[in-house]
Amino acid sequence: MSAPRGQQPATVTLAGDDLARDSATLEALWRDCPGFWGWLTAVDHKSIGKRYIITAFLMFLAGGIEAALMRAQLARPENTLLGPDQYNQIFTTHGTTMMFLFAVPMMTAMGIYFVPLMVGARSIAFPRLNAFGYWTYLVGVVFLYVCLFANTGPDAGWFAYTPLSGPAYSPGHRVDVWAQLVTFTEIAALAAAVNVIVTTFKMRAPGMSLNRIPLFVWAQLVVAFMIVFAMPAVATGSTLMLAADRAVNTHWFNAAEGGDALLWQHIFWFFGHPEVYIIFLPALGFVTPIVETFSRRKVVGYTALVLANITTAFFAFGLWVHHMFATPIPELGQSLFTAASMLIAIPTGVQIFCWIATMWSGRLRLATPLLFVLGFIFTFVNGGITGVMLASVAFDKQAHDTFFVVAHLHYVLVGGAVMPLFGAFYYWFPKITGRLLGETLGKWHFWLFLIGVNVAFFPMHVLGLNGMPRRVYTYLAATGWGPLNLVASLGATTIALSVLLFVINAVWSWMGGAPAGADPWGSSGLEWAAASPAPSYNFLHIPVVTSRHPLWDPIAERPVVTGLSTTRREVLITTTFDARPDSLHQHPDASIWPLYLALCMGVTFIGSIFTPYLVLVGLALSLIGIAGWGWTGTRASGPERVATPRPVTEGL
Amino acid sequence: MKALRTEFDVSELPTVTFGHRSLMWWGTLGFMVIEGWTIALLVASYFYLRQNYEAWPPLRTPYPRLLIPTINLAIMLVSFVPVYRAAVAAKRLDEAAVKRWLVASSVIALPILMLRWWELWAINTRWDTNAYGSAAWVIVGFHTSLLLLDIADTWGLTLFYFLKKMPLKAFSDTADNSFYWYFTVGIWIPIYLIVYVGPRVF
Numbered sequence: 001m002s003a004p005r006g007q008q009p010a011t012v013t014l015a016g017d018d019l020a021r022d023s024a025t026l027e028a029l030w031r032d033c034p035g036f037w038g039w040l041t042a043v044d045h046k047s048i049g050k051r052y053i054i055t056a057f058l059m060f061l062a063g064g065i066e067a068a069l070m071r072a073q074l075a076r077p078e079n080t081l082l083g084p085d086q087y088n089q090i091f092t093t094h095g096t097t098m099m100f101l102f103a104v105p106m107m108t109a110m111g112i113y114f115v116p117l118m119v120g121a122r123s124i125a126f127p128r129l130n131a132f133g134y135w136t137y138l139v140g141v142v143f144l145y146v147c148l149f150a151n152t153g154p155d156a157g158w159f160a161y162t163p164l165s166g167p168a169y170s171p172g173h174r175v176d177v178w179a180q181l182v183t184f185t186e187i188a189a190l191a192a193a194v195n196v197i198v199t200t201f202k203m204r205a206p207g208m209s210l211n212r213i214p215l216f217v218w219a220q221l222v223v224a225f226m227i228v229f230a231m232p233a234v235a236t237g238s239t240l241m242l243a244a245d246r247a248v249n250t251h252w253f254n255a256a257e258g259g260d261a262l263l264w265q266h267i268f269w270f271f272g273h274p275e276v277y278i279i280f281l282p283a284l285g286f287v288t289p290i291v292e293t294f295s296r297r298k299v300v301g302y303t304a305l306v307l308a309n310i311t312t313a314f315f316a317f318g319l320w321v322h323h324m325f326a327t328p329i330p331e332l333g334q335s336l337f338t339a340a341s342m343l344i345a346i347p348t349g350v351q352i353f354c355w356i357a358t359m360w361s362g363r364l365r366l367a368t369p370l371l372f373v374l375g376f377i378f379t380f381v382n383g384g385i386t387g388v389m390l391a392s393v394a395f396d397k398q399a400h401d402t403f404f405v406v407a408h409l410h411y412v413l414v415g416g417a418v419m420p421l422f423g424a425f426y427y428w429f430p431k432i433t434g435r436l437l438g439e440t441l442g443k444w445h446f447w448l449f450l451i452g453v454n455v456a457f458f459p460m461h462v463l464g465l466n467g468m469p470r471r472v473y474t475y476l477a478a479t480g481w482g483p484l485n486l487v488a489s490l491g492a493t494t495i496a497l498s499v500l501l502f503v504i505n506a507v508w509s510w511m512g513g514a515p516a517g518a519d520p521w522g523s524s525g526l527e528w529a530a531a532s533p534a535p536s537y538n539f540l541h542i543p544v545v546t547s548r549h550p551l552w553d554p555i556a557e558r559p560v561v562t563g564l565s566t567t568r569r570e571v572l573i574t575t576t577f578d579a580r581p582d583s584l585h586q587h588p589d590a591s592i593w594p595l596y597l598a599l600c601m602g603v604t605f606i607g608s609i610f611t612p613y614l615v616l617v618g619l620a621l622s623l624i625g626i627a628g629w630g631w632t633g634t635r636a637s638g639p640e641r642v643a644t645p646r647p648v649t650e651g652l
Numbered sequence: 653m654k655a656l657r658t659e660f661d662v663s664e665l666p667t668v669t670f671g672h673r674s675l676m677w678w679g680t681l682g683f684m685v686i687e688g689w690t691i692a693l694l695v696a697s698y699f700y701l702r703q704n705y706e707a708w709p710p711l712r713t714p715y716p717r718l719l720i721p722t723i724n725l726a727i728m729l730v731s732f733v734p735v736y737r738a739a740v741a742a743k744r745l746d747e748a749a750v751k752r753w754l755v756a757s758s759v760i761a762l763p764i765l766m767l768r769w770w771e772l773w774a775i776n777t778r779w780d781t782n783a784y785g786s787a788a789w790v791i792v793g794f795h796t797s798l799l800l801l802d803i804a805d806t807w808g809l810t811l812f813y814f815l816k817k818m819p820l821k822a823f824s825d826t827a828d829n830s831f832y833w834y835f836t837v838g839i840w841i842p843i844y845l846i847v848y849v850g851p852r853v854f
Contacts, residue, residue, distance in 0.1 A: 563663030
């Protein structure tokens with residue numbers, strides 16, 4: 001539907017008054033309702049994304065407090081701050097919180113907030129599904145922490161190995177809490193993944209063909225596919241198997257009746273290892289635009305970076321057994337998974353070298369976001385090296401279940417995901433709030449965090465090699481582990497201090513930081529073409545993309561799309577490969593049904609712990625919700641035009 | 653003052669599309685992949701547990717009964733007809749035919765749902781007898797949840813068509829509803845073969 005051939009496309013020069021009028025019209029059309037009701041019914045992807053980010057960050061703080069409690073307990077031998085039962089609950093809740101309630105939701109939240117902005121869309125593909133995902137996640141958050149404070153916190157570790165987590169060895173409801181919590185977060189992650197995939201496939205601005213998609217969006221897209229294939233595994237394991245074994249006496253993991261405890265490990269790690277990359281790949285998506293912007297040049301090896309992302313995702317599904325080397329796995333299987341575990345270092349290495357080459361050949365500006373990226377490269381590479389060590393079966397059998405593994409996974413996850421995330425906060429905070437974060441406090445935050453992470457986690461390598469097992473609530477002085485544990489605890493204190501500085505910086509800057517303007521860093525991505533914070537409709541005119549770095553294109557007239565409705569919420573649908581304008585889609589208004597349906601999910605899954613009848617109640621209530629959702633979803637305002645069939649030869 | 657050039661005027665683009673041109677089709681496909689993959693994982697686990705037994709079903713465990721599941725499979729295959737015709741009518745924007753075939757789809761869903769109850773018991777081993785029974789029940793039970801969702805969707809859509817003036821875009825929803833039905837029935841075929849016929853073969 002391009003401008004008529006042979007004619008010069010119309011050039012429009014808009015005066016300030018016209019812009020203000022159009023903006024006001026679209027704002028009235030797209031904004032969520034005001035007040036508390038509006039908060040409950042919101043569907044704007046930015047409102048939902050912001051809530052997700054804040055909730056997930058609060059979970060990071062909660063998980064951090066649990067870590068601090070553990071480090072306080074382990075700071076000296078035979079400490080009595082926490083008893084063994086409390087310690088079990090705390091370490092399980094720490095791992096569960098950090099993996100399921102902080103890391104995955106935070107990474108998907110960044111996608112929910114930024115993918116539509118980066119692809120030049122007015123909204124996300126399924127706004128109500130998006131809101132439903134958030135509310136479901138929130139139900140899980142509240143559920144876990146209410147149970148923890150009621151002394152019913154899960155206590156079988158964040159991967160809840162059977163038979164320990166089965167009905168025979170974990171009576172009561174603690175493991176049930178874990179199993180259902182996982183269900184909530186999986187539903188939320190899957191809803192977000194489908195949203196990101198469809199938004200990226202069908203809602204890109206015209207001209208943004210597959211080879212022009214920003215690397216942040218590529219990372220989110222690849223991760224969304226990983227979520228689609230990984231999360232069903234843990235949902236299957238936790239809800240359809242473990243919870244069923246515990247609630248209705250199935251025998252999936254009961255060896256006496258032909259079940260198999262190792263099946264749990266296979267199912268869990270088939271999810272659990274890709275999970276690491278689900279957390280880590282979005283972080284790599286943060287790194288590229290930060291490196292580009294602060295090196296003031298286009299990234300080296302765009303195609304290599306995209307292929308590395310995809311390759312990593314494929315390999316990530318082929319190494320789960322390296323978590324199980326201490327179980328009876330056939331030798332051929334061990335060799336295969338060792339090889340795969342080492343192989344995955346290659347695409348990761350490709351990415352690291354692309355970024356180093358970009359920085360090497362660019363003009364560096366050492367602002368806080370870039371500092372965090374440099375910290376990431378240093379810390380993550382260390383974690384990667386111990387990962388290659390652990391891929392060797394002989395070494396793994398010595399280090400298995402020791403603090404060496406704790407050191408490795410924290411280097412990888414804190415270095416590989418949290419550091420880029422902090423960099424991303426500094427980089428995109430202005431887009432979310434309209435204000436810059438303070439640089440001085442930011443640099444203090446960075447240095448304290450970098451030092452704290454290394455002081456906290458490096459000694460754990462040595463502790464592990466000296467034989468200290470993970471998940472022990474105390475140890476004897478005669479082991480000689482006291483001094484290094486004290487050092488690790490001092491490192492944890494430093495991390496806590498640095499995070500406190502960040503919180504102060506964030507609150508302070510949000511209240512009264514320096515105004516950022518639309519593009520404070522001179523970046524190249526489309527999100528910076530929108531105002532800061534972005535209005536509810538994202539873009540007054542949908543941009544037309546002419547390169548991978550649209551804001552760095554030296555063009556006098558910005559090509560745009562016109563003709564979208566100003567009286568109904570309309571989004572532009574484009575073709576999957578080439579992003580040619582194809583159709584218009586009417587987006588839904590604000591709705592209470594996502595919240596209602598999420599609460600019904602709460603009744604269903606939490607109820608299932610106590611009696612199967614509550615499942616029926618929850619499902620019956622859900623049917624009302626689905627009907628209400630469908631009824632309000634089948635409304636159309638304004639004229640409708642039906643597409644004529646298009647030849648298949650025109651492609652997707 | 654900003655100079656903007658209109659590259660595309662999209663005001664006349666269609667607002668109702670079918671198949672891969674529609675957002676909802678992609679969303680439906682996404683959930684089909686998730687649900688299909690869940691079933692694949694359950695089936696893989698079923699065969700993983702199979703290795704723990706000399707015989708399958710385990711000794712003193714009866715074979716699943718075949719009569720009811722086979723009848724229900726036949727009805728499900730027949731159900732393709734009204735569901736397909738509803739999709740064809742939707743693409744022709746023929747509201748009367750859509751209503752007719754949606755009613756037919758809703759009616760044929762009823763015996764499928766009722767027979768499913770006996771179909772579960774046709775496994776012939778309770779879920780709490782042994783791991784074989786657990787795996788078979790969970791696979792069929794999970795599929796039942798998909799079936800329930802799909803039937804609820806079909807009944808809801810049919811009801812809406814009779815309760816209010818539906819917009820043209822509901823034709824696209826009708827086609828997507830059929831798309832999901834093909835999946836629900838299509839994936840049942842391997843499940844039927846594995847859970848009901850398989851124990852006599854493996």
